[in-house]
Amino acid sequence: MDDVRGSVVALARELVRTPSRGGTDDHGPVLDVLERWLTGRGLPHRRLRGPDGTTAGLLVEVAGGRPGEWWTLDACVDTAPFGDEGAWSFPPTAGDVVDGWLRGRGAADSKTAAAMFCHLAADLAPRAGELAGGLAVLLDADEHTGRFGGARAYLADPRARRPAGVMIGYPGIDEVVVGGRxxxxxxxxxxxxxxxxxxxxxxxxxxxxxxxxxxxxxxxxxxxxxxxxxxxxxxxxxxxxxxxxxxxxxxxxxxxxxxxxxxxxxxxxxxxxxxxxxxxxxxxxxxxxxxxxxxxxPAYRLDGDRQPAAALLRAAADAGLEVRAKVAGPSNIGNLLAGEGVPATAGFGLPHQGLHGTDERVDLAELPRVYGVYRRAVLRLLGGP
Known part of the structure; x- marks a missing residue:
């Protein structure tokens, strides 16, 4: 896990150092970072485009060797604005690690999750023949605009397998969001x-x-x-x-x-x-x-025994984490997916500070456990050993 942890942190740092504010920055450079990483590991991927032809995200697909349902990990790679940069105690694109914390805009929401999910796809690809269905990783470059262009393009893509459920990698280690107003x-x-x-x-x-x-x-x-x-x-x-x-x-x-x-x-x-x-x-x-x-x-709420919530909550418990299921006040991509009949979880990831505010950062100490929880949940959903 140490090698994986180091590689996840390295990719997350590069992503944080690449500004990708929703509606402000060109998201081409941050997608280029991801595509170089994915290409270097031979992972099949393609760009998703919105109705106007602009790129809205990346889709990574790992097909299993047996028939079954497809499940999706989703993380946004665009970010909130920087706000008053003079109020930050470090540059918003620092991308450094200080006292175990990865610092910079997007570290929490949600570039570290994007790095973890890319590594999970790379981890499972060599054993894909043992798995049923498939795993998709959606890297949404149009989330913080409120348009959720990556998710919309994914659902509209005739080449993509419709997901049986989605796990959205928002941060926070104590709760799994299973519904929202x-x-x-x-x-x-x-x-x-x-x-x-x-x-x-x-x-x-x-x-x-x-x-x-x-x-x-x-x-x-x-x-x-x-x-x-x-x-x-x-x-x-x-x-x-x-x-x-x-x-x-x-x-x-x-x-x-x-x-x-x-x-x-x-x-x-x-x-x-x-x-x-x-x-x-x-x-x-x-x-x-x-x-x-x-x-x-629409508002939505998943029962605790419905997938993918059940797999994620059980995997967290197996890792010794006390994680409660939560219905959120703000809406999120889960509401969009619920309107399409796709169940989704959100809000399980690393401990964080400064989300959408100043001095955004995530605590990397919990990265091995969080990564392990998602890996265990995905394997359970895909019928892996």
Missing amino acids: GLWRCVLTVRAPSGHSGARREVVGAVSRAAHLVRMLDGTELPGDSFPLPPRLTVTAIDGGEGFSVVPDRCRINVDVRTTAEFGPPEAERLVRAVVSAFDAGTPGPHPTDVEPVTSW
């Missing part, structure tokens, strides 16, 4: 007469009307249900007007509703539309408020 998002456009702020006749503008609607939304009660986390409605942005002397005629409001199995996207949309109707009736404007749905994902 869903979401329904919309943009509300509030209208009002325009005018001059200094006019003799007072004009109630769109921003003022929108502020009243925001208060109504904030005061809306959402139902409770049996899902581990309750639904939640949050106003996340408001935009309207410019300058000082013009009373604006429109204002846009972003609304994010976190949904559950019982309070899903249809219920969320009905609730928001009811609040908007009450607002328009109580404070009429020149036009009704527009409700523009943007996106929705």
Whole structure:
């Protein structure tokens, strides 16, 4: 394991040193790093492309020698932004190891997992003939944009075998995410007469009307249900007007509703539309408020005995780790996969600090156990000895 550990760390360091901020950096260089590594070990792989033809990720495939289901390990290789680089105590692309911690943006989310999963594919490839089904490693280069382009391209690829389940390599050694709240998002456009702020006749503008609607939304009660986390409605942005002397005629409001199995996207949309109707009736404007749905994902929850959750939890227990199954508040690729009928786990990996913040890092001391857990889980799913 020492040789594997050193090789995983070396690849992870090179990935961290290659900036790949989602929506900011060209992700070609970070994919080049991975392709050189995969090619050097003879692992079959190919680039995945989105609807516009741009590269969205890499797919590694190791086919077993016997019929069976395919299982997927997924890690993103794009990252969150650096934020205020002056607040970091080391460069965001340091890629160094200090006191046992790998430091730099993406060390936790999720370049170390990408390095581990590539090594797992290389580890299993020589014995693929003993295995049933196959293992795919998805390296998503379009995750932090929120588009999840790699996962979408993978599911849409006619050459790829549809996975029976996916394990997503987000960090954190104490929990395995086996579910998450869903979401329904919309943009509300509030209208009002325009005018001059200094006019003799007072004009109630769109921003003022929108502020009243925001208060109504904030005061809306959402139902409770049996899902581990309750639904939640949050106003996340408001935009309207410019300058000082013009009373604006429109204002846009972003609304994010976190949904559950019982309070899903249809219920969320009905609730928001009811609040908007009450607002328009109580404070009429020149036009009704527009409700523009943007996106929705279902909530999901895997039972502990359903694969791949069962294999991962059992492998963690075999390694002496106390890992609890968790339903997450934020949505993740698991919600996208759930909408496609593909069960997924997330959130098992190395201990970490500074995720999406300053001084991101992971503790490499647990790398052998985490690697061993995934290896044991994958072998169990593929019917290996």
